[in-house]
Amino acid sequence: MRKALKFAALAGLLCTSLISTSASAGIDWKQSQGTEIRFLMNRHPFTTYIEPKVAEFEKLTGIKVVIEAFPEDQYRNKLTIELNSGGRVDGFMIMPGQDDLYYSKAGWLQPLDAYIADPKLTDASWDPKDFFASFAKASSVNGKQIGVVINAETSLLAYRKDLFTRFKQKVPTTMKELEAVAKFFHGKEVDGKKLVGITLRGKKAAATSQWVDFLYSFGGSWTNAKGKSNFASAQDIAAFKFYGDLLRKYGPQGGTMLHWAESTSAFMEGKAAMIYDANVFKALYENPKESKVAGEVGYAVIPAGPTGLRLPHVSNWSLSISKMSAPERQKAAWLFIQWATNKENCLGALLAGVPSGRKSSWDSKEYKANDKQPDWTAATMKSFDIGQGQWNPPVINVPEIRDITGQVIVDAIEGKDVAASAKKAAALMDKKMER
């Protein structure tokens, strides 16, 4: 069987060279004809979008694609176990910000640069420059690209346009203004309801993915030049303190137990003037069935820190190729990834509600014609441009270090001695950090 496949592939290759000399720059899509590849996927909106279209790809290439999709929690376990036990996986979905270092240390990620650079394997129309640079960087380990973005996210400040107009408040562009506006709205009675200034995530590890934007914008970082924890630095402490103070003084009660669900529902209930969280929650805020503030929400990039730095994070799901798969199947897997992330599919996915990592999708007429929140799009584009792909601590044991970080955030929200807590966490992080 294998021989037959190889033969078929060879025959395909021969045909390629014959055709490609005569045809234009397009690659030979039939070059891996007869190969069967298996992709493990998260049951994500992108998967829902692409699955019914796979038949088109199979017709175009003669490659058989088996997609197995599972809900996210199950998916992560299934993938880890299959890769760990050397199961036959050719490609999979990965959240690089969460798993790239771990997967690459385990030897599961095939670098894609050679495929991308090879004009026989990558069609000119795929246009790698069309992807936001921040996402290509986010899907890279040690300078090698290990995935192609299929779902692009960032975080934004969302605010109540109606209240801001009514009380003549300006959208904050600096952290100082953010605090002032939060203070202004906090405790105000509006339509018989008492407002809070802003709502944020405060629940330990869950908070770190939003807090990190404050960390970066305050000029802080996870680790210093020596690779040690940077939590005890003045910038990091300032970021912890600002975030904790903001939530304690101008946020909902019980800030330390706020996950995104609690935080977004406070905003959707109309109880908060602002919220800082993932940009994709726009879908929640603007859903009139679930949200009392639908249609009243404005969006902005994170305010600038003390030195003028605005540095939000970007996070993404990517498609990757397993390093343990056979070269022939890896090639077929690359053809599949390339097809799934071409301009047409990225645009189609965006129109179906999956945020694209390609500039052309957002610039398209089709998207702009239906864009009900242009300020959201503009802020998202700006964040994608300036965003930082490393939103987790740069370590293998991400969950453990996030817990250590989360404890400082909790202490800051509770108004404890932040510097002492940060110093303690720094020592602990140095001890527990695995690279």
Added chain:
Amino acid sequence: MTAALSAITRFVDRRQRIFFPAPAVAVLFLIIVLPIAFNLYLTFTKWTVGLGQPQFIGFDNFVEAFGDERVWNGVRVMIYFSGASLALELGLGLLIAIYFNRAFRGSEAVQAIYIIPFAATPVAVALIWRIMLNPDIGVINYMLRSVGLPPGLWVSNEHMVIPTLVMVDVWKWTPMITLIVLAGLKSLPPDPYEAARIDGANPLQIFWYITLPLIRPVLIAALMLRSLDNLKEFDLIYTITQGGPGIASETLYLYSYNVSFGYFKAGYGSALMVVVFLVVLVFNVLMNRLRRDASAV
């Protein structure tokens, strides 16, 4: 052929003691002995699932646990939570059992309603408590506000979280203690009571000098049963707080779960599980001794 068959039959017959329980022993070995043995082996290794093979490191995991602040926090939370909830459950359970141990109109209906919390699924109950305890949208604060009382932060405050969890645990599990104690009360002999009444003992004296000593073995049995679950309480705490705020309600059991299944550190997590196991074991050996002393009286 038949000779061979009968030889086999004889062979099996003579060793019935071995052959008949063999399937059950094999299953037990597979599902109980083997996992425990593997867990014990893991306690002496450093192993992150997915990254290479377990490395033998001797007692390093236990040394690390000794210096790990979260372990000590876990022990403290465990003692606080279990001590308070077990004491309250035992005390309240006993009092309510005594109250139920007399005929009154509708006593059966009242008892049936009373055991509902105990009969309900822990995770479902915990999810509902979690919503009720929410400081903003929870019904508990709503009721407090509507009668003019100040609302509380409940599980969102590091000092309030354990008392609140104890309250939920007591609400859920006191009926179980009551049920056991009630069965014990119903089986007490009537003679000592008659004698006491004739001698003019008041109800308090009867309780103190007759009921309590007689019921003591049952109380200790109830405490043992409850402590087995309570010391490794998981579903209630995990569902309501996940150990938060911060680590204010993270018991040792919860921490070992986080280490094993959050951080995938199988070796260290196994070592912590063994520590939890030892705590439960020691507690129960002590209780058992108490019970034997009580029965000896």
